[in-house]
Amino acid sequence: MLECVQPRATRLTFGRIRPSCEERLEMGNLITFQQRRLRCDLILWFRIIKDNFGDLNQAFPLNTDSRLRGHSLKLQKENFKTRTRQHFLSNRIFEVWNNLPQEIIDSQSVNIYKNNIDRHIFHNS
Template structure:
């Protein structure tokens, strides 16, 4: 019952400070301790027993799925979310994004800038997936 509220809060609020990310993760940490038989286990053990990922991973995964949809044109042309592609010679995946520069912290947490490092670190077979479902499976495996 707690998890949907946390996911909604992350999608609307999008915490970027470490203390805020930790606060959201602590809610899940406390809620998982309340379940019978899991109180004396560590947080990673509880997540594994419940078969759920951490909130930090869920946010990153959601961002990568949205990036995949944007790059592969799953959205209508009216939606203008231009991600700058890296045009020079690259190592790694064939759909690398260019990292923009900014001076303010507020700009650094923008979707376009916060996803670049993670997206560029993905292997080529993951970013070249033929569907969203296939991308999700390959991303989880990676």
């Protein structure tokens, strides 16, 4: 239901002839709710990793294999048997997080990190 609000709201500003939903979002410099959820998940994960919330290795296992390419804080791929675990934070962001460059992971603050992922993910695509 929430996904329907944004297209409807952007449609109200135009008359009979209106651009597609993607064009309206681009004109308004907006991102979709799905992209916003991904962005919020990545920011939450960054805060969990950087603020050292104790031993989270049980809930969020990091891959410690030194032969991997990329940054040093890669998530370990989890095998799950239930749909509930499929939507767990680490499984939702697995692909995107593991493909981020080291420079973004090494951001000094959350605000710098937000700007970096906005540039890398949403304005690079």
